[in-house]
Amino acid sequence: MTQTVAAVDLGATSGRVMLGHFASGTVNLETVSRFPNGPVDTVDGLHWNVLELYRCVVDGLRLAARARPGSVGVDSWAVDYALLRGGRVLGFPYHYRDSRNQVAAERAHRIVPPERMYRESGLQFLPFNTVYQLVAEQDGGLLDVADRLLLIPDLIGYLLSGEAVTERTNASTTGLIDIASGKWNRRLLSELSIPERILTDVVDPGTSLGPVRSSLGLDADCELVTVGSHDTASAVVAVPAVHDDVAYISSGTWSLVGLELPQPVVTEASRAANFTNEAGVDGRVRFLRNVSGLWLLDEMLRHRRDAGEDVDLAALLDAAAAVDSRDVVLFDTDDPRFLPPGDHASRIVDWCREHDVRPPEGLAELTRAILESLAEAYARTLRQASELSGKAVTTVHIVGGGSRNRLLCQLTADRTGLPVLAGPVEATALGNVLVQARALGIVSGSLEALRALVAASVTPVGYQPGGERS
Numbered sequence: 001m002t003q004t005v006a007a008v009d010l011g012a013t014s015g016r017v018m019l020g021h022f023a024s025g026t027v028n029l030e031t032v033s034r035f036p037n038g039p040v041d042t043v044d045g046l047h048w049n050v051l052e053l054y055r056c057v058v059d060g061l062r063l064a065a066r067a068r069p070g071s072v073g074v075d076s077w078a079v080d081y082a083l084l085r086g087g088r089v090l091g092f093p094y095h096y097r098d099s100r101n102q103v104a105a106e107r108a109h110r111i112v113p114p115e116r117m118y119r120e121s122g123l124q125f126l127p128f129n130t131v132y133q134l135v136a137e138q139d140g141g142l143l144d145v146a147d148r149l150l151l152i153p154d155l156i157g158y159l160l161s162g163e164a165v166t167e168r169t170n171a172s173t174t175g176l177i178d179i180a181s182g183k184w185n186r187r188l189l190s191e192l193s194i195p196e197r198i199l200t201d202v203v204d205p206g207t208s209l210g211p212v213r214s215s216l217g218l219d220a221d222c223e224l225v226t227v228g229s230h231d232t233a234s235a236v237v238a239v240p241a242v243h244d245d246v247a248y249i250s251s252g253t254w255s256l257v258g259l260e261l262p263q264p265v266v267t268e269a270s271r272a273a274n275f276t277n278e279a280g281v282d283g284r285v286r287f288l289r290n291v292s293g294l295w296l297l298d299e300m301l302r303h304r305r306d307a308g309e310d311v312d313l314a315a316l317l318d319a320a321a322a323v324d325s326r327d328v329v330l331f332d333t334d335d336p337r338f339l340p341p342g343d344h345a346s347r348i349v350d351w352c353r354e355h356d357v358r359p360p361e362g363l364a365e366l367t368r369a370i371l372e373s374l375a376e377a378y379a380r381t382l383r384q385a386s387e388l389s390g391k392a393v394t395t396v397h398i399v400g401g402g403s404r405n406r407l408l409c410q411l412t413a414d415r416t417g418l419p420v421l422a423g424p425v426e427a428t429a430l431g432n433v434l435v436q437a438r439a440l441g442i443v444s445g446s447l448e449a450l451r452a453l454v455a456a457s458v459t460p461v462g463y464q465p466g467g468e469r470s
């Protein structure tokens with residue numbers, strides 16, 4: 001008998017509602033709806049249009065209702081939040097790429113040094129970590145009146161069910177969770193004047209929050225179930241690993257490059273290398289680093305298209321693959337100039353000029369420069385992850401949208417010197433439905449059992465170092 005659950009998966013550039021059908025030891029995803037998402041530039045900065053996102057989620061779930069899913073789970077990008085008072089959302093949530101955070105980070109570090117923040121949270125420094133956003137928020141006055149903070153997937157869950165909680169994997173990206181106890185870090189909150197009253201209980205993935213609102217047209221017993229609500233946590237659940245010595249790259253807007261560990265690595269060396277210890281499903285640790293991702297390419301192309309240029313992605317990737325290796329340019333994909341939306345092509349050229357590197361010429365060379373630089377950053381990050389954790393890696397799994405980019409996968413095999421297994425593309429939605437299905441008793445077992453189920457359901461594409469670039 002087939003059993004079904006529904007996933008809401010919100011990415012920084014698009015969202016989707018999917019059904020996960022479970023039958024005979026396999027899982028099969030069905031896309032119900034897709035909708036665009038992105039920053040909205042307003043007079044007071046970059047925001048998310050969460051009401052529109054919620055509307056799209058509701059429309060998708062109404063369509064999903066015909067398959068009578070037993071539950072719904074929500075995941076999204078991390079760190080961003082809404083403030084509420086009396087159940088009402090106060091203003092449009094800020095987008096993490098807004099420029100307000102850098103100054104706030106400096107202000108926060110004058111109160112609590114970054115070394116201590118890292119020791120207590122295990123979180124890599126990113127200027128947009130929730131903790132810094134909340135310090136920036138102190139200037140706007142909303143924190144004084146808010147009575148609740150909800151991270152984006154928890155906000156959507158709240159609007160769907162009326163239940164307000166903070167799911168643990170995403171909570172770990174705030175910088176406000178004490179890594180030793182798994183609880184809100186009260187001392188840090190008080191030192192940074194972040195009111196504790198706005199925080200809700202932290203719950204684990206796989207917790208039922210009760211029925212979704214009846215107006216959605218789902219069955220009366222369809223419940224909201226927490227999943228790895230940080231999209232990367234869900235994606236890592238669905239890495240089709242069949243042995244332990246693997247690394248993963250969750251490749252989308254960002255590339256999240258690292259390992260799964262049983263225990264965190266919170267050393268001065270891991271801090272210096274800016275590795276994070278984010279909470280995974282089942283208490284695992286996602287020891288990884290944020291490397292930039294397809295944002296570099298997508299934003300460069302969006303900018304070109306906005307300027308009226310007609311760009312065919314498939315043809316561009318072929319042209320990029322054909323660029324002579326002597327014309328390949330490497331630049332630092334982590335340079336902060338690439339964080340905000342804008343003209344990435346000019347920024348790459350500027351970076352090259354400033355670093356005495358011949359700038360890439362034309363879109364094919366620019367594209368090749370982006371993909372080679374990403375692959376080089378992956379290789380460096382994976383070497384560091386192994387060194388810092390002592391864990392050997394023999395295979396690299398690439399999951400998410402980037403697993404479809406054959407040139408990127410091949411370059412990753414070349415530059416890491418390791419075989420790459422690419423896919424599934426929809427790892428995040430798969431991880432989301434797997435954790436729900438386990439909570440409902442449709443499937444059972446450890447993360448390894450869930451991954452074996454993914455491996456039985458999808459066939460990754462293999463790339464060998466030195467293979468053909470196509």
Ligand code: LFR
Nearest residue numbers: 077078079231232254256290
């Ligand atoms: C990926 C991701 C990353 C997080 C970034 C910002 O979609 O969730 O893990 O660092 O977005 O939230």
